Amino acid sequence: MYLYDHYDQAMVDARVEEFRDQARRRLEGKLTEDQFKPLRLMNGLYLQLHAYMLRVAIPYGTLNSRQMHALADIADKYDRGYGHFTTRQNIQYNWIRLQDAADILADLAKVEMHAIQTSGNCIRNISSDHFAGAAADELVDPRPYAELLRQWSSFHPEFSYLPRKFKIAVIASDTDRAAMRLHDIGIQIVEQDGELGAAFYVGGGMGRTPMIAPCIKEFVPLDRLVTYAEACLRVYNREGRRDNKYKARIKILVHEMGAEEYAKAVDAEFEHMLDEGIEPPFAELERIRTFFEDPAFDQSASEDIDRSDPDFALWVDRNTVAHKVPGYASAVISLKPVGGIPGDATSERMRLMADLAEEYSFDELRVMHTQNIVLPHVRKADLHALWTALEAAGLGSPNLDTVEDIIACPGLDYCSLANARSIPVAQKISERFSASGKTEALGQLKLKISGCINACGHHHAGHIGILGVDRKGVENYQLLLGGSEAEDVSLAKITGPGFDEAGIVDAVETAADVYLREREDGERFLDTYRRIGMTPFKEALYG
Amino acid sequence: MADLSSENDRLIRYRKDDPVDHAAVTVDSFLDQSSASAVRVEPGDDARELIPHLERLALVEVNFPSFGDGRGYSSARLLREAGYEGELRAVGDVLVDQVAYMRRCGFDAFDPDAPLDQSDVEAALSRWPEVYQSAADASTPIWNKRHG
């Protein structure tokens, strides 16, 4: 994985001292909260429902065991012994003190981590495929391109006060595991006539106005990647709406201009910029690529797995994924125990996952946008030992992509923007399906819960989505069906009137039962919904 | 409108020439009449309209009515990319925590609504040991240093 050189380290260290100075000026009254707020946000520091919250960047979701240990140490030293992995592959801490924030950033800098631009109206942490470098179906590893863009977007002088936040995802396979087309810019590395290039999808997003990004450029040569991204951003910075916060995202601009007009404006800017020396030399991309070369895989690793233990066999079937190298698999550690808080991990579990990564996965971990952790490179022969250790620590839930593998935002338990709690709904649904034993029969069923229309819980992209709203001071939950964040991307539709907390759990089960009744061979919930439409579900729900 | 006399003690300049001694006009008036040599660009203005007339411009003020409106950063870079070499002055809600990025986008003067402490400004401008991007200033990007 990428390692800092002295330049990278100097930049991160300077940022820590800059923030230390800014926090000091705030505490001394030299900065008003209005002036300080965007500065702290650009360092990941929010003021949440109960306290300050710090969001730490995990670039493209990749980290090593030393970094995971540091995250655990921060949870113990400065927080309350746990952290929450987010839907953008980051981690956040809920109980931070402003007076500690600069020290935490300094601790992070010691392990080549930071909280730079994890909030604010700037280019956020670049996300990517959590199986990058391991997936059997990828064209190349997408992370070098994400790292190139990370450096370009860090402390960007022109794009730090954009109309609104800006999220970029980079993938390099036709299977989309990063919700690429629901980002402000989604980039897919593609091959054309033997050359690699980047397809740009611009103007996607969730939030209150969900949109699927249209492709505005099918092929940008790799030695023009940064310049093209810069052109995309400049058009947005100049033309994006600033009169209404809710219409300020680039998706609204692309929608209002039309994708073709937006693409023309970007092309014009791009042509102009080609002479401006914006693009790093190709050698820089080559330098970054060397950090992402394959670890020393055992080319003769055995394909055999002893499946005599049925619990282990189930976990292997559910939670391991095909690897590009025979004899290896990517193993998913579920942070969704039945009745647990999706995405939360104690410091103790973080340390265990770090140690297991060191022992079994070439020292690498990934954070999934579905709030689970991946050990990307595990020898099949080691899977049983890995599972045994996970199982002993309560981390062996065999539920990847099932109805129990719920994405949930922190909701009203933690978030000052939320209208309703998300976590208790997730807990009750996983308990209900685990108890009824239907999880297995339902197969792949992606359930996603947001506690407000900002959609951090990706409810628009759930096969089943749940949106919490405030109905006259009482929590109420709307049910949505038919969304997908993957390569078959679609936006879910609301079924009808909302439900109370008990009612929404029943409603999810009702919808699941319609699927079990109506499905044809090989259909997932989403496929059945797409074939039969909303009506049978509505009839069952509202009769 | 900012006081443009030499007594303006809020004005911080990184230029050796004398400041323009007359007030800046709006982009619309500038395009209508040919005598002005100082223009003020508002966030909604298209700075590209000035490009055919750069030779007669000695001062471009870019207004930041609120520091969170970042359109002025793009206006500044566009003008520098087009070859403008006159004074580029950030005016309005210009705060010490934004001046480093402004310098990188080509501003060489600041006329903030509230006076800035000169030593704070110097500290902010010397904060960053390196830069990751090529922009409108003379800084050498890290990628260039890596590959000389």
Place this chain on the structure above:
Amino acid sequence: MRILTGNDLKSGEVIWWTGSDWSLHVEDAADVSGSEEEIARREEAARRVNASYAIDAELHAGSPRPVHIKDRIRALGPTVRPDLTLKPADPDIGNWVI
């Protein structure tokens, strides 16, 4: 009644105006009807509180209870982590929140 809340600027902790100072406990909150803006302005300027705002509350067993669920969760802590709330040992606290 109206009560005033905010976060301690340094620690971020949720705090409530008692009439003379700030407390971590909503039970200590005083009715600030009519003077909420003045108190908020003064206390923000003195940097004793951040992001303050006044809310409606009702007396419940003699103590103020915020009218809206969001402020009740704010007053107590996350409902999904009773161990991290201000009243980890109170088995009935859930009824106070919801």
